[in-house]
Amino acid sequence: MLDRLQLALFPKSLFPLPNEQEATPLPVTKAKPAQLPYCQPAVLPLGTQWHTITLNGVTLGYVLKRSKRKTVGLSVNDSGLQITAPVWVSTAQLESVLQKKANWIITKLQQLQERHALLALQQITWQNGDRLPYLGQAIVLQRNPVLPTTIFQGECFAPQDGNILYLPLRPEADSAQMRDLTQSWLQQQARRYFEQRLQHYLDKGALTMQRLRLAAPAKRWGSCNSDGTIMLNWRLIHFPPHLIDYVVAHEVAHLKEMNHSRAFWDFVEFLMPDYHYARAQLRQHEPGTLPLL
Structure with missing residues (x-):
């Protein structure tokens, strides 16, 4: 469920309308993970704790469960990063394990984020407030009958989550x-x-x-x-x-x-x-x- 994700795919904050609408030519794109937003689930599973850590400059959250197992277990599912660790493993030891697995963790979390973005795309109903992925960011659709043409609130080729795409449509438009x-x-x-x-x-x-x-x-x-x-x-x-x-x-x-x-x-x-x-x-x-x- 989207409301239980540890990675907040679509932040609710919106950004002010910049004066410049055109983007400058882009330099070569580095294939590296974007910053992964995170939020603590409203309800944690019984017997678990919420923790955060910074891996390769990316701050993320995870759910930790202590158990009698002998090794540290890592998994990424629809709820995000899940860690199961022996009760005797210290926080410092656990974080050392996560640092060694940083590339794998970040790659899997970004793949999860992208899958949820595409799932959100499939659920669009084409109403005010709908969000869809554009250049990897979630932009918001809004009707605005006073506009002569479609206007994007943000830099066209450097969008941010929450930027608005204003469409010149009357409220009753289907x-x-x-x-x-x-x-x-x-x-x-x-x-x-x-x-x-x-x-x-x-x-x-x-x-x-x-x-x-x-x-x-x-x-x-x-x-x-x-x-x-x-x-x-x-x-x-x-x-x-x-x-x-x-x-x-x-x-x-x-x-x-x-x-x-x-x-x-x-x-x-x-x-x-x-x-x-x-x-x-x-x-x-x-x-x-x-x-x-």
């Missing part, structure tokens, strides 16, 4: 209108964002492409044809930047190597040295699992 306007805006941003990231990797690889085509296939995040046309699934715009960068770098690499040989993967690594992390994350998702907006 959900289909809200859905269509939102989809139109998402596709516009996807094209602009993808073009920036494509140019970044084309320049790095000293390559050229013919054109960009957006689509929403059920089986692919992207493709590259021998004529130099790159197709990107526009629904990638829901994901964090480093996952998008991996798909973009992958398809740009196909402009040089139209295969998946060792030479191809070496070139992907040249374009995006830490692509392995994003690749592993993206494998948790399939295009067909995202609802067609």
Whole structure:
């Protein structure tokens, strides 16, 4: 249940409207975990305690249960990070174990966060206050009949949780209108964002492409044809930047190597040295699992 998550996927705080609506070109995206927000569950399971720890600069929370077991057990489920430890293990010893497992813990928690973001996407009813993932952040949909066009409260390519997407719709507008306007805006941003990231990797690889085509296939995040046309699934715009960068770098690499040989993967690594992390994350998702907006 979302109200029992230790990772607060959608913070309720909103941010003030900045003066600047356009984003500056982005530098290369580092494939590293974002800060994982956390909150203590309203009710803890019997016999457990809530603790927090900072791992690799990321502060997170976990539920600790003491038991007669002989080793420390770690698991990540829909409720977040769960630790079971022997009664004789000190806090310092336990934290030492968690520090050694920091990369695994952060990766699993981020994957959990992304799965919940996609689940939230499937539950959108297209009403005021609905939230949907955009570049890995949860943005809020709001009707505003006085606006002449759709306006995003925040930097388009550097959104924050809680930024509002204002849609020029009257209060009585139906959900289909809200859905269509939102989809139109998402596709516009996807094209602009993808073009920036494509140019970044084309320049790095000293390559050229013919054109960009957006689509929403059920089986692919992207493709590259021998004529130099790159197709990107526009629904990638829901994901964090480093996952998008991996798909973009992958398809740009196909402009040089139209295969998946060792030479191809070496070139992907040249374009995006830490692509392995994003690749592993993206494998948790399939295009067909995202609802067609």
